[in-house]
Amino acid sequence: MSAESSNYGRFKKHISKITDLGFAGAVLGWDQQVYMPKNGAAHRGQQLATLGTMAHELYVSPSFEKLVRELGDEVNLGDAERTNVALVKKDLERKKKYSPEFVEKMALTTSAAFGAWHEAKSKRDFSIFKPHLETIVAMKREEAEFLGYEEHAYDALVYDYEPGLTVKEIDRIFGALKENFFPFVKSAIANSKPDASFLSKEYPRAKQWEFSKRVIERMGYDFDSGRADDAPHPFCTTFAPKDVRITIRGNEREWAMMFFAAVHEAGHALYELGIPQAEHYGLPLGSAVSLAFHESQSRFWENTIARSLPFWKGRYSELQAIFPENLKEVPLETFYRGVNRVEPSFIRVEADELTYHAHIYIRYLTEKALISGELEVKDLPAFWNDLYEEYLGIRPSHDGEGCLQDVHWSYGSFGYFPTYSFGSFYAAQLHSAMKREIADFDGKVERAEFAPILDWLRTKVHTHGRRFTSDELLKRATGEGLNVGHFMEYARGKYGSEGA
């Protein structure tokens, strides 16, 4: 045990301070999306920038660096302590490459860019966002250079979201998809023309929430350690080890949106709540391993579980009882096909689980080209639209449903998008392993007996924090490194002739 006054105790206390600032920023960011009145916006960006730059300053302070160096040489640290120190040391080396000026400039640039993006999107006018994006892309290119990389500048940026993932690996995986999966999606689109009109009827918000809440509670989400608030976009955010909240969005004329988003965000929340964050507050062992793994948890619950036939075999009568006027006459099979219809669309967040990966591949190609310099911001809309035509056979009629639809670039996030797809790939691989190890898996899903499934995820994934790299973690959990075959098999089983 390390006393408060030991080096490790001081190390923990310093990280704890930085973490407090980070969680405070999370509360402010949540409030900004959820409750902040219009005129609060004028100062919120600056307040968030202050919290962010102060956290950065604390992290890279010379006295902390010295402490971390000394701890690296200390011989009587326990296993967990050694891991925390080693990973912080690595993080510190990366963070030190950021000058305070760069951090502050990025915070202020993205704060202004966010407002411009919002306006540009609602006015469908790329020119409003263009100068901001140009500054951001220039800064991201600069960032990649000072961070350093072996093969591609883009690799340096992906690291923030999925450490170790590279252009080479993304190209390898998407190469396989281009060969075997994208053609399959085309045929699935052609074969999948289910009736889904019953999803677009009058669905009172409170009743939608009643069902959603019941399901996420059965998944294991505990409202003593979280809550759900309305927001324009669903997300999950952590304020403390046992305060992990989600946001939801209801559309009274459409059933699917709130439910699947709530399950998705609850999947993220269950991961956060399963990490030993109280014991390792803000430390690597108290943190998620990567964004792709985070996304594997949300997509597992959303797609693999809540869009599965066993799930609806068990739950559909409950849902029918809540909305008899809309669903009484709709048979289970029709409902199941309706919530799994496959069709090309412009908007990523509304895409089905197959075409979704074309949306991601397009974004990846765009980001890579922007960062490498092959593409300039002014040519972005045409580049984007051409890719939609090539991969989905549709061309956006304006940039609002095209390259302006996602918020990520306005935040300065480049390299984030691939993690969405990798999340699905990890989820499918975890699912394969789970089915081998958990007896009567589909029966359990049908009976909503989720405890053994959550236990499996807690034991194999959540509890480890960042102890292993995501590649190692996947190997330990499933017995092999990333094998996108599991995902393709899952897709074929569900959407191919044998599944449909």
Add this chain to the structure above:
Amino acid sequence: MSAESSNYGRFKKHISKITDLGFAGAVLGWDQQVYMPKNGAAHRGQQLATLGTMAHELYVSPSFEKLVRELGDEVNLGDAERTNVALVKKDLERKKKYSPEFVEKMALTTSAAFGAWHEAKSKRDFSIFKPHLETIVAMKREEAEFLGYEEHAYDALVYDYEPGLTVKEIDRIFGALKENFFPFVKSAIANSKPDASFLSKEYPRAKQWEFSKRVIERMGYDFDSGRADDAPHPFCTTFAPKDVRITIRGNEREWAMMFFAAVHEAGHALYELGIPQAEHYGLPLGSAVSLAFHESQSRFWENTIARSLPFWKGRYSELQAIFPENLKEVPLETFYRGVNRVEPSFIRVEADELTYHAHIYIRYLTEKALISGELEVKDLPAFWNDLYEEYLGIRPSHDGEGCLQDVHWSYGSFGYFPTYSFGSFYAAQLHSAMKREIADFDGKVERAEFAPILDWLRTKVHTHGRRFTSDELLKRATGEGLNVGHFMEYARGKYGSEGA
């Protein structure tokens, strides 16, 4: 104009950072009261302590002190800039007396004390809170010593809430009350036995809010610059120059509580929104002059306006239309007397506007005795109960309705209570001046034409921030220093034989 790179620009930027931390703390504090799930509590105290200690460290940093010293000698600063620098210099001298250890210890002590107080109050068991309060009182005595004072240790603590106010002045004012006002309150109690049963009926929350919202909007509270959320205790909190929120509490079986509290908190909010906070972000000219002045604003709107006969002459039919089943048969005069009934009670926050000052005087006597050492914490309950018997003729049957009722001491707040009474005294004096200067004042109140009244407050009070001391500000606004005669005249006019 001062460029970013000028000394004044750097000064402003530094204060801005500290202010960002302060507002972040306000958001976390608000969330803690309003939305935080149960298990979030475990880390929120620590997170708030971190924000508080970091703000303190930034304030007392040697480089900032040097900058402030240099600015004090600068000759080409404008008037406003000079005032800001001079007041910050004074604040800094006071803040420097706090060691980082003391600040952190107080934050952690009060964080634990708050939980203990909460438990003690609900279990009506003083012994749970006693050891915490003993630590706090010892620390406050220590604090008074290192802050320094001329006559009474208590003076050093009152300064945080009402700079310049002293035991001598409080004793002078309450001396006058004891002579002329408290005896009058006794006769008012004896004479005031109105029927108020109509206030305790079924009043649906949403309808209560409909009326409350309508009134505070007419007062000038703008929901683009604020919002109202449910909380166990009503309060007002500022997150940015134009993001000032209130909380409300509804009781479905009682009408008066939500309405008067909403008006009270909106009064605080209007003050905050009237201060030039955007121009002087976190600087003295962008801050409220004192807590008593803050309270003068809330009490003015709550008592002087919203409990007045002219107000109800104008608004009562609106209220009757919302609650016809409860109020249709209740005449205006009966209603007016009902919402102004005077009776002794145990709970301060439920007290009428006359007996209220006995509650405050009791707390003042208790705090003064605790800080001077004349009273020890173990003897507090008996001391308190004796005073209730002496001044209100009633004796609490347990400490939950006695000395455990208020949260303040658990926060380490000593010297805060007197500002509540002084707020009423200021409000009455402002009201006298306003009636001289605003034509047809009562008619305007009756017609809910509040703009000229808010304008008067903005011009005479809000816009000055901390430019003047509260004594100077009162003199400029009303032509004289504090004269409690205005309050006594107001009370006699409303509750004496000529008013009743």
